[in-house]
Amino acid sequence: xxxxxxxxxxxxxxxxxxxxxxxxxxxxxGKTRNIxxxxxxxxxxxxxxxxxxxxxxLRILGRIEFTVKxxxxxxxxxxxxxxxxxxxxxxxxxKMMLSNAPDPDSMIKELGRQAKRISLTxxxx
Numbered sequence: 343x344x345x346x347x348x349x350x351x352x353x354x355x356x357x358x359x360x361x362x363x364x365x366x367x368x369x370x371x372g373k374t375r376n377i378x379x380x381x382x383x384x385x386x387x388x389x390x391x392x393x394x395x396x397x398x399x400l401r402i403l404g405r406i407e408f409t410v411k412x413x414x415x416x417x418x419x420x421x422x423x424x425x426x427x428x429x430x431x432x433x434x435x436x437k438m439m440l441s442n443a444p445d446p447d448s449m450i451k452e453l454g455r456q457a458k459r460i461s462l463t464x465x466x467x
Contacts, residue, residue: 351378351452354442360384362420363399374402375419379439379452381410385419397425403438406431 353376362370362384372386384400392398396412400422408431410422427435436453440446 351380352443352445352449353378354439356442358402359404361401361404362386363401364390365398372419377402377439379424379449381413381421381423383419383421389415389417389419392420398422403434406435406438 355376356374358374358377360372360374360382362372364370368390370386370388370390372384375383375385377383382400382402392412392415394412394414398410398412399407400410401407407427408422408424409426411425413421413423415421440449443449
């Protein structure tokens with residue numbers, strides 16, 4: 343039986359350094375395998391026991407931080423859906439994605455759809 347592709351966002355194959363923060367404070371280093379405006383798959387040397395739907399903090403490039411939801415995991419890594427990002431991080435993320443996209447115009451179209459899923463929050467000054 344052929345599986346149905348559920349992704350609605352273009353993925354970029356990019357190996358980006360990342361750090362997953364577990365509830366006990368443990369930090370797991372990893373590298374993204376692919377990334378989109380909707381989520382990412384991260385390879386880890388050691389994959390913790392998690393459940394689908396668990397939430398964690400994921401930092402990429404040492405400065406862009408997301409709250410992510412576990413969609414799936416296997417012995418090599420975990421697939422995450424982006425759930426929350428502060429606007430100051432989103433601007434860096436958007437620039438990184440568009441500068442690495444083979445077709446930036448089609449990715450720009452995704453931004454309108456994605457805004458409905460990711461909560462953008464402005465920090466109070």
